[in-house]
Amino acid sequence: MRLDELDRSLLVLLLERPRAGLREHARTLGVARGTVAARFLRLQESGVVSGLAPQVSPRAFGYAMLAFVHLDLAQGRLDPVVEDLTAIPEVIEAHTITGDGDLLCRVVARDTAELERVIQRLIEIPGVTRTRSQMALTQRIPPRVLPLVRSSRWSTDRPR
Template sequence: MAVDELDARILRLLLEQPRTSVREYARILGIARGTLQARLDRLERDGVITDYGPRLSPAALGHPVTAYVHIEVTQGRLDDVGERLTAVPQIIEVFSITGAGDLLTRVAARDNTHLEDVIQRVIRMPGVVRTRTEVVLRERVPHRLLPLVEWVGRTAAAPVR
């Protein structure tokens, strides 16, 4: 799906001012509300906009320890293990990966002892061969999409050569 310069401006506003009304977005952008709504509908339909929910802090929820757990899975059990991981509330994300493992999970824990308990729960799952854990010391670049949106918008506006 091609994102043009106006789409990028809309996405920037959504990221910078997520609690603003559609009417106000249209006013800020200088476009008709119907035009904005049609763009938002297309961006949702095409999977560019996937959610409007708030970003929550695991640390503020009492889980300040973040770790990435690489999981090696028995061949043919990837879907089964992936499904079982959804039953562990401290597992925030799961990705299929290449390299030295099959799955990469992001885990939030209360402390290191709690992290070990979560890892032990994962290790006991049928189909899990082994795990490797990396504990996050400090977040250096928080989750962000605005620089990517701005880059996409700039490249969409650039003349084709």
């Protein structure tokens, strides 16, 4: 999908003021509400805007610990392992990776004893051959994309 300056400006507004309505964004951009609504729908359908749900902090539910757990897998077991991971609520994210390990999981826990229980559940999944974990101490930069959208390096052209 090709993005233009209006798309970029709309994305910046959506990220800066997510609770404002499309009518307010249209006023700010100086375009018709229907134009903004059509652009927003196109951005959603193409996957540029991927969600509208609020971000909920696991800390609010007592999950004060965050760990990154690397999983090594037996050959050909990726899909069944991922399916089993979805049954563990403390696994809040998982990515296939290059380098050491096959999957990198973000895992939350209330305390070290719970983290150990979660890691033991991970080890018991058929196809998981090894785990390595690292506990996060302090989040220095929260998840963000606004600086990337604002970046002067942002381009609508495909790489040549």
